[in-house]
Amino acid sequence: MSVKRLAAVGSLIAAGAALVLVPTPAYADTVTVNYSCEIPLTGTQTGDVDVTITAPATAAVGETVDITVTTGPIPILPPIDLDAGSVTPSGEVTVSGAQTGAVTVTGTANAEPYPANQPVQLTALTGQLTLTAAGEVQLSPGAVNATAVTVFGTFTIPCVPTTPPTPVSAVITVT
Numbered sequence: 001m002s003v004k005r006l007a008a009v010g011s012l013i014a015a016g017a018a019l020v021l022v023p024t025p026a027y028a029d030t031v032t033v034n035y036s037c038e039i040p041l042t043g044t045q046t047g048d049v050d051v052t053i054t055a056p057a058t059a060a061v062g063e064t065v066d067i068t069v070t071t072g073p074i075p076i077l078p079p080i081d082l083d084a085g086s087v088t089p090s091g092e093v094t095v096s097g098a099q100t101g102a103v104t105v106t107g108t109a110n111a112e113p114y115p116a117n118q119p120v121q122l123t124a125l126t127g128q129l130t131l132t133a134a135g136e137v138q139l140s141p142g143a144v145n146a147t148a149v150t151v152f153g154t155f156t157i158p159c160v161p162t163t164p165p166t167p168v169s170a171v172i173t174v175t
Contacts, residue, residue, distance in 0.1 A: 028054040031167040033141050037159035047075030051141040053169035064130045073119030082114040086149045089122040092142035098135025103127045131174045139170040
């Protein structure tokens, strides 16, 4: 075998080994969901929100995986300024397919203040799911809540999809 062929074979073997060592990439797809939010003092506000759910593309039965949900601005236009650290998000991810249920996701309080009458950008929400069945596990956006601490008290603002079921945003292939 020539030196060039040996080098080419060695390169292919090294590339194949590198592919085996690469961790499973995360699967995420952005979907648009219409949410209806009940705002104290101002009533119902609705709007389309881009939602991305990130999860591993593959995992094994019995494994606990991390799930991250990021959203675009949600249809909450606060009637007053909200201080930094005053709004904390929470929500649910709907689980369907080989496994059913819901995953609770939570986020951290806002680092920057939210000005009055401007859309609210929630922090990323995270949670964990223990996989119990082989097959495709589908993840879809569910309800989102924002708990706001104001000079008038603490309020939880529920936002729910207006047309469930929502589109699938991530799929985990479970073996």
